[in-house]
Amino acid sequence: MKSVIVVGVVAALVAIILALGADDPTGPNAFVIIGLSQGAVFGLVALGLVLVYKGSRVFNFAQGEFGTIAAFLVFVMVEQRFPTKVPYVAAAAIAVVLTVLVGLAMERVVVRPLLNSPRVILLVATIAFALFAIGAQVLAFLPEAKALPPMVTSVFGRSSFELYAFTLEPQRMLILLVMGGLAAGLAYFFSKTDLGLAVLAISQDSFATRVVGIGVERMSRFIWGSAAFLGAVAGVLYVPLTVLTPGAMTTGVLIPAFTGAVIGGMTSLPGAFVGGLIVGLIGSLSNWAGGHYMIGEGDTARLLGDIIKGTPDVAVVLALLIVLLARPQGLLGREA
């Protein structure tokens, strides 16, 4: 119920902004669209973060790296044609499967031995894994920017859609679609299926869960496998819109995704969905506001201008701080 209200409020705000600025070419409308499509990616990564947090109460710093690994696998198969030329969609599917295997391996090697450790230790372990993955990518592909072609280039025979002076690529539409579907599916999974309830039970009391006959190790495997799946999907879909560098999904996406997950409440899947979108909007709109209002003459203005080059990041950090101070459980979080 609460989630419906929050989603409604956000949608209404977006609609109002769009309606107010419809005639203003310098208005925020294009930025709203950018923000939404950017936010969809944050939301997709945030879904994986929330999944892991629900299951094992730890922030998974390797979530972004699942995406980069998958993107590099696609790159190897599509661009470098190794081992042979593979159609894009098949390459993406293979990459996702391989990344899930990576996630399972990580669960077995890194997470499993630390299941009963303090969460700080597990946190450090996920950081180490992320850094290991980044380092391995640097060694394998050198720290150079590469380009990955988009998966879809045309929808209904058109290659781009103009919306408020902003070109919406088909790839972005695909991201919005996939993320909506995954969020709905996960929400159903956690509220209606036995497996979903078992995952929730693990996060609350693993001993009691074991007593009633649920295998904690099996659940842990399932959680990390699914997280790797979500991360891989996000990476394969998003990296074509940006540049492929080692750690691309960690440096650019992980922090806003965390912020989105926290805004949503860290335990709520619809919350992660909405939080990701909100973070995208905040970043994009502050970018617009920074460019729109802050440019002036003189030293002070120049200094301000220099600082606000980082506006989206500053705004996202401020949003994170405000939410954590004022409402630590987030918009849609519960103590579960």
Place this chain on the structure above:
Amino acid sequence: MTATAAETISAPAISRAPAKWRPSAQGWVFRAAVLVLIFGGIIWRTATIEQFWADRFALAAIYAVIGLSLNVVLGYVGQVSLGHHGFVGIAAFVSAYYVTEKAGCVPNECSLGAFGTGILFAVISGGVAALLLGLIALRIRGLYLALITLSYGFMAERSIFEIPFLTRGGAGMPAPRPDGFTTDRAYAFLCYFFLALVIFVDWRLLRSKVGRAVLSVKHSEPVAASYGINVTAYKTLAFVLSGLFAGLGGGLLAFHTQNVVSNDFNFAIALLWVLMVVVGGLGNRTGVVIGSAFFALFPFLLELIHPLEEAVIESGRAFGQVTIVVGAALAILTVIQFPGGIAEQLSPITRWLRGQKFALHPEGHGGKHKGHAHKKGALLAKLGLHKGDQHAVDGAPSEQQASANPPPEESAAAVADHGTPLRADNGAAGGGETAATHGAAAVAADDGTRGGDGSESAGDGDEGAAGDADDIDAVIRRRFPPVPSRTPPATGATDDEEA
């Protein structure tokens, strides 16, 4: 503190029946000789080796300063800071800005006074940055601090490091070294001096009332708070101390590279710093210094292997990139298999140097418990997060750690001089003893079994003493063990959120 709690605390001390073994005069001389050899060797090598190696040694010393800075947050307070590149970078830019723009230094013409002021500004700016962040961030519980520091560092990277008058538009801000220290070798000795200073301050502060309070906060925030310790203030204080050290590290780093570029302070390096502290050994000064120096020197050590060097250079890669992979793998291995890190591996030697018999395992630690459990226990103890059943299992991880965790009497005293004890005398009011006192006594006694020797006997004596003194006390104790351990992951989570 004359209550049952006091008796409980002193119990382990009584049960340490045999007097502590001490080496003979000859033994001390021998130990001193080894120490002199180690430190003399380092100084002699720095003085005689080629300049570019001295430069690398300077980097190792600076990394050690940064490692000690992170160790305050990670090892003493038990929180993760992922934004240290923010503190270090801000301090580096501030000191470089001061000496170049304000003091008008140019290469080979820079007074020691300007350098000193630059370093001072660096230290202050690091402290202020940490204070500002700490005031907000430390009010937030648990793992969320990691997120805040992470996004703080990211914000610094994107906004502060982009200010052109600081960074000169990406070209970098020059930071000429002071007169007399322009050579790499002289500068390395300057870095050693500052490293020694940081080690000294860290050591003295940890042994002071402040240090004991911080450690007690790490062990259990509710218990510390119940003794009148201002938890948030001490956490903020530790955070600021970490910021001051990081500022010093940043200032030194500025004069080390002599041209501060914002690219040097990125997210990956902050993660690497965290890992080097973990690999070195959380909360262990010696281990952290060795671990940091190892991470700083590792790429250069790899270079010494000539076939490898050729292969790496031919492929267009750099040794720094290899360090990240190896460092991360080492950190994973440390966390999973050797939680004590380098400090744990070196503990027989460090224990021996401190005046104990040379033994692979601490005294009073029969062969029974060596293995995974006690190693893990060591890490848990270092983080101050106990699994309830751990206190009987793990013995004394290392004497090193005994210095990190003060002996029980000390920490009890620390608690006592921080606020009014909850209960003044034991009298007949045994049953009225509050749970908080129990918790504190348990924590303190626990501390004893960790830091000292003879863990099992200490634990037993503890229990026995409590039973003799007060039956109800013992019953409560047995019924409600100090830290619930029924559900490890959930407990871990709540522990974290409270810690």
